[in-house]
Amino acid sequence: MTFKEIIEQNDLFIISSHVNADGDNLSSSLGLKIALENMGKEAYYILDEELPEKFEFLYRDHPNYSSSKAISIIDNRPYVFIGLDCAILKRFNIETSIFEGSSYKINIDHHLGNEYYGDVNLVSTNISSTCEILYEALKQDFEDFIDARVATCLYTGILTDTGNFIYDRAGSETLRIAMELIQKGADKATIAERVFRSETFGYYKLMGEVLNTLAVEGDFAYACLTKEMRERWGVPYNNIETLVNCTINIEGVNMGILFKEKGENEVRVSLRSKGLVDVEKFASEFGGGGHKSASGCTLYLPLKEAVAVAVKRAKEYLS
Numbered sequence: 661m662t663f664k665e666i667i668e669q670n671d672l673f674i675i676s677s678h679v680n681a682d683g684d685n686l687s688s689s690l691g692l693k694i695a696l697e698n699m700g701k702e703a704y705y706i707l708d709e710e711l712p713e714k715f716e717f718l719y720r721d722h723p724n725y726s727s728s729k730a731i732s733i734i735d736n737r738p739y740v741f742i743g744l745d746c747a748i749l750k751r752f753n754i755e756t757s758i759f760e761g762s763s764y765k766i767n768i769d770h771h772l773g774n775e776y777y778g779d780v781n782l783v784s785t786n787i788s789s790t791c792e793i794l795y796e797a798l799k800q801d802f803e804d805f806i807d808a809r810v811a812t813c814l815y816t817g818i819l820t821d822t823g824n825f826i827y828d829r830a831g832s833e834t835l836r837i838a839m840e841l842i843q844k845g846a847d848k849a850t851i852a853e854r855v856f857r858s859e860t861f862g863y864y865k866l867m868g869e870v871l872n873t874l875a876v877e878g879d880f881a882y883a884c885l886t887k888e889m890r891e892r893w894g895v896p897y898n899n900i901e902t903l904v905n906c907t908i909n910i911e912g913v914n915m916g917i918l919f920k921e922k923g924e925n926e927v928r929v930s931l932r933s934k935g936l937v938d939v940e941k942f943a944s945e946f947g948g949g950g951h952k953s954a955s956g957c958t959l960y961l962p963l964k965e966a967v968a969v970a971v972k973r974a975k976e977y978l979s
């Protein structure tokens with residue numbers, strides 16, 4: 661069965677994405693949910709966590725459901741599972757029975773190492789966002805259902821996953837799609853304001869403290885963010901994703917790491933490069949993954965030890 665046939669021949673759709681929802685994750689999930697509703701289908705976005713407040717303007721009318729709520733809604737009816745922006749099954753933050761119980765699975769993603777877990781797999785690792793892959797798929801078969809709300813979602817995911825159109829893979833095709841989304845009514849002004857111009861005072865004070873930890877060694881830079889700092893300034897964990905940019909946006913730096921303390925012995929390591937260094941390979945050594953120039957992994961160590969281990973390995977890796 662093709663993407664078109666599965667959508668046309670089914671009525672109930674369960675959509676999910678990776679743990680720690682980000683812009684592309686949320687936007688592709690919500691964009692597809694709204695497009696399916698425009699077709700008269702029943703669709704739900706399932707994720708067992710709180711969504712980042714920054715994107716509230718997108719999910720206000722389309723809240724995510726918990727696995728348990730989804731299971732009661734499904735109520736033994738047949739449904740299609742659609743995974744977006746999620747390369748591997750263990751990164752879905754849902755009950756596995758929801759994935760396993762579906763009649764068909766569709767996998768739409770752009771991460772390296774995708775497991776091709778779908779009956780249909782729209783996977784392309786040289787595309788800068790899942791929203792772009794989804795847009796092309798919808799445009800081909802269901803263009804009439806891409807309204808301004810869908811366009812607003814998809815444009816948001818493209819904007820966030822390309823770092824505001826600066827990353828390598830954001831080429832002419834990305835800009836063409838962005839143009840088409842604006843033509844279809846994407847609310848560019850609101851997106852720019854909500855995504856880039858609505859941080860709290862505490863966010864910037866936190867950023868100041870992170871910048872105070874910034875260190876540069878040759879072409880490698882890193883910084884740290886403790887749980888205590890984040891809590892003191894009232895910044896939720898799911899709103900610190902772009903702080904890693906302070907490490908990589910320095911002239912002469914080719915690899916940047918932000919160490920984010922999540923729990924006592926749990927450090928999330930965000931890695932960025934400008935394209936020369938393969939940080940996906942680095943992250944995979946520690947059980948993580950992502951993209952060549954943006955990836956992440958988790959070290960189950962106290963912050964100080966995690967920094968020591970990763971910095972030592974980064975220096976070897978770059979030499």
Ligand SMILES: [Mn+2]
Nearest residue numbers: 684745790821
């Ligand atoms: Mn993505």
